[in-house]
Amino acid sequence: SYVLTQPPSLSVAPGETARIPCGENNIGSKSVQWYQQKPGQAPVLVIYSDSDRPSGIPGRFSGSNSGNTATLTITGVEAGDEADYYCQVWDTGSDRVVFGGGTKVTVL
């Protein structure tokens, strides 16, 4: 089955750049979404279709997708960016929506 691999955790200092990978064979051929989830809150879509930002999402959030890795980049990380981040695709092989295991981003 299709498994999206994310590192469990990532620490970054304020003002620096966080890069969160999401890996799977040939993920570059799929449309990838990214969600931010803070404790006790619903997920928020921050990137769709690999690199598009929904209205209201800051320009500090960007996405890319090529080959076997999709990446969410947060430039100039702020304390408020501390959250869990999940990647997501539709896997045609298993005919289902698949989420990555999530990456907990800690702002030092």
Add this chain to the structure above:
Amino acid sequence: QMQLQESGPGLVKPSETLSLTCSVSGGSISSYHWSWVRKPAGRGLEWVGNLYYSGSTHYNPSLKSRVTISRDTSKNRLSLILTSVTAADTAVYYCATYYGGSGFDYWGQGTLVSVSS
């Protein structure tokens, strides 16, 4: 701005049936695709299934035999039924709008369901 609100019993006994409702305001339930997504404590997000505006459904193969998603257009709400629940079904359940290749946009705040005797 569309708003979604999940509701249902917070506690369900093992082997019984979980039934949740998602009330929608600010948009017609017939005009969108809908999904249920759940998050067990300490684990990641898991897709439960979709209801398309055509009325057709698509379920996670791992839950397919136990899941039914439906809608009541007169009340503008979405429903989830999960039968024969076990402790593994304990999770926060979210309803959300689904945009196919563009993911899940609007989300409810979620409702916690615990399966325990």
